[in-house]
Amino acid sequence: MKSDTPANPLEMLAYIISLQIENDSVVYVGTGLPMVAAILARKTHAPNITIVYESGGQDPIPGDMPWSVGCPLTWRKSAVLMEMAYSFGQSFNGYVDIAFLGFAQVDMYGNVNTHHIGKDLTNPKARLTGSGGNNDLSSLTEKMVLVGLQTPERFPEKVDFITSVGHLEGGNSRKEAGLIGQGPVAVISPWGIYDFEPETKRMRVKTLTPGIPFEIAQQTTGFELLKPEGEIPESPMITPEALHILRTDVDPNGVFTTMPS
Amino acid sequence: MKSDTPANPLEMLAYIISLQIENDSVVYVGTGLPMVAAILARKTHAPNITIVYESGGQDPIPGDMPWSVGCPLTWRKSAVLMEMAYSFGQSFNGYVDIAFLGFAQVDMYGNVNTHHIGKDLTNPKARLTGSGGNNDLSSLTEKMVLVGLQTPERFPEKVDFITSVGHLEGGNSRKEAGLIGQGPVAVISPWGIYDFEPETKRMRVKTLTPGIPFEIAQQTTGFELLKPEGEIPESPMITPEALHILRTDVDPNGVFTTMPS
């Protein structure tokens, strides 16, 4: 166990994501880091959250980390285990407060690509996962938080394929396209946390990870980042308590929080 | 028990209805006489039928007569107990062979009224049940059989309200209205059995109850009945065996087969 080593970027991300989760909320999570973050939140500041999975499980009793979104640990003695269509229906119907999604690319309006790299779906440079539940949650859930790494290729001005609509072309265009919910409220990368300027819906720096200057964030972004007024605050750092819980109780085997070698 | 008295009209009807049910078929029934008939069929010539109810029960193990369409006897140890929307969906999807419906009025094209007597829904002479599942089954099921008493008021040229579409205005009009299935294939009254002429889809005498001349059938009908070519055959009479089973085993308390006093 790496119990006395400093937090690695994935652990820091997991902590930042967990802070987006308020107590007494219903949280829709997929596999990976958001699942880690939700479980960390439950074990720290948000003990009374209800976790919902697209496989249909919700509110499982505590156990090990699920190995997949269909894992029995996502519906472990759940009182309710829904069919998939109904599970997503809960987002439409206002029973879900927040959902977390990964991305391969995100643009200045929070539109997400998880389909492919390249311009042609039928002959891409690399085919990725496609939507899964990504589009469904983006289309329906009240608040979305996007999570991923930050490079100019991953933060392009225009994504190669809009898998999931964020704020589309900004302004009121998301609503005009017929979608519901507020859309993305935050983008979280190792460099910082971004929100969207209320009028234009363009991505804006909210806080930056300690030690990361604005220039780094801008240089690793393919479009102009908006800045908040005044000085840019620092993102919170993972507390020793949270790091301890993460390493010993949430993901003791480091399945999701070990940096790939 | 009335075990040695002759069959009354309701008992004769129950028998005639039961003969419409082929073995190895899926039968959708409501309460009342069709339920009696289906259970009689299962106990006589059609032991291997599957009975489906709109409350969602199907294929219950044998027991007493259900007192209502939601009665536990309609889902008695059923392997499957469906929600209502899915139960009707089975008719759309071709899993139901035949359904039986009552009527307050039926017209020359087999359109059914169970809504009201009088011309105005908001101020009728008498309000009746409305559709229930009547319209759903008529719209979706492969073959429909209509069952009711026969008087000029009950067999009008035009029903006061089309609750359930039969052959609408005849010819191809049912299909053109978007409905599926063959529509009504038989109408059963105490006087006889009627079918529909294949081209015009007008009601036609098929067989008459022994002792009932065509004139009685025509006089109790508000439109011109078509006749088959040649002599009109007699409807089958209930056999002593079937009557015995009906009285001792199917409806021993005469809940559905006692003539109202």
Place this chain on the structure above:
Amino acid sequence: MSKFSYNQEALKNLNIEDTSILDSLVDFESARAAHLKKPRSKVDKRISLKEAVAEYVSDGDVLSDAGFAYVRTPHQAYFEMMRQGKKGLQVIGAPNTNQSYMINYGTASYSHNSYIGAEMRGTDRNYSRQLKEGKVKILSEWSHGGVALGLKAAQLGAPGLMSKQMLGSDIMKHNPYVSTIQNPLRNDPDPVAFIPALYPDVVVIHAQVADKFGNAFIYGPVVNDSALAVAAKKLIITAEEIVPESSLRYGNGKKGIVIPFIYADAVVELPFGAVPGNMPGYYYWSRQWWEKTLRYASPVEEKFIEHFNEWVMDTKDQFEFVEKLGGAKWVAEARRQTKAAENDNEDIDFAYQEFTVDNDPGIYY
């Protein structure tokens, strides 16, 4: 102009001029907004039936029936609405005869109909009379399947769906919400009925058991209740028994469904909450009570009022109602009957002396 585009022919046939009365049932945006405000935490939501009805049923609400065919129907909650003098509800019946007794007291004033009556026990002459006297106004006609699909659409988070039901019938001309459209995927003519998602304002679901947070277990016919639970802007759970949450997670050997606690606004411990209907596992119908209602009371207004005054308005609660049915003896016999019907008790003889006007048994199995 209303944001909703209603079927004009139906509005005319139903004499509906102010369409705003129709809006709430199909306004998915306001339903979503209401759901987003529901309490998210696992808190003890238990209150009394009186409190639940007082707080969550408002005059003029769209009340959808739950259960079906007098099975798991929350009659006792409806009786409490009458006792509290609630007014002007729009009711979606399953069947509407569950609400026709509310019309006479002004509790229900509008109906969305799919079935009115009591099957083999006869048509509902009280509803017919109230309609002719203008005490109830019809807002829409449906088939059972049409309502079921509208509720399923809501549960699926679909603003509407297409159906082959109701097409070509006069129901389509007496329902402002539905319309005939062309199947968008087809080049050949393929008419389909558009049915919007339905969102009642308030629903009471009577469950066999529930926990104090509102997780509610239903066994027997669910019919539309899994959808109603999602769709209702306000959801009251009443239950025969309140059980620990752990028993819904671990101890539950029966097949059925669970409604999640996040949908529930209130939980009411209400043994006999479905009396005089059938509650699978607990009690069979009070068949003779229904016969008395339909044969003796329904045909004549004075008798009807006398009957419901006696059984509802002047009856304190469901326990007093059960005492009038036959008390402890009724409790044992009604349980024996439903369990025998379910094959969870040895077979019994279901024969009984029907109620007739000349023969009131005084005890109502």
Place this chain on the structure above:
Amino acid sequence: MSKFSYNQEALKNLNIEDTSILDSLVDFESARAAHLKKPRSKVDKRISLKEAVAEYVSDGDVLSDAGFAYVRTPHQAYFEMMRQGKKGLQVIGAPNTNQSYMINYGTASYSHNSYIGAEMRGTDRNYSRQLKEGKVKILSEWSHGGVALGLKAAQLGAPGLMSKQMLGSDIMKHNPYVSTIQNPLRNDPDPVAFIPALYPDVVVIHAQVADKFGNAFIYGPVVNDSALAVAAKKLIITAEEIVPESSLRYGNGKKGIVIPFIYADAVVELPFGAVPGNMPGYYYWSRQWWEKTLRYASPVEEKFIEHFNEWVMDTKDQFEFVEKLGGAKWVAEARRQTKAAENDNEDIDFAYQEFTVDNDPGIYY
């Protein structure tokens, strides 16, 4: 002209010229006709997997995956399709990585996509390679929820429904079946996605238990399977165990759903039918097998073929597959793992040595 009106932009973007290949999936009339011909009687439908695949899977069929995320996935039936040399299937994946191994052998040639990959285990580099080499042609892109709604529409007997999913995204421009329309009930602009009912040609559902007539009990995530069972023109039930009908009626203490026998064309007794996936109550994933597949085999065509030749083409049946995973020891450990995950066994340590190219454990938990 086709009776179907497809999204022209999507046809162009996907380079689909002959649209007849798209028809079967949305042709509810032919699905209904197929269902009307199914055997109605309770007859013993048990046959072998070989027979079932030979009789009910035809070259070119639209095959929809069942289960989800490698849970209850009928892998062993798919392996048999490959061994029998079935060709040119259209596949709807859940995820499509369940079928990407069929592409290399020509068994699958077309895909309807909603998710490709194995979650945290990585993207599917084999699918990506097959796509770029033109070995698989994409017929439609979906979200998980979009597919789920299309199947639900089928189950409900609704020709289609409207959704707020997929709107405004590029998925709408790469799916010939869906289109953006105006909500028919609204006067204000309210775009909705029209999704038609989906009717696959053939589906294999792997159930925990089934009876010989085809009543099949599923517990754990049902996902889309209740809908797939209704929609499929041909339905093969495979099950871990065949039980007497009475046990589905009386003895069943677990929560879950039953698929009615009238939908089933064939019943196959197939212990380990979901190996190497997770079968709730029976066995956990072979995690190391998936890691080997995704990390060792998928990146390189030759290794991929070698791997699947070894595990599928040159493996007789599921028993031989289980022997290769680790035999009786694997059986016991995999059961212990899934039951512990379900909290039906004492908690265990789920830690294990991941497969890496440098460390092949030879036994695949």
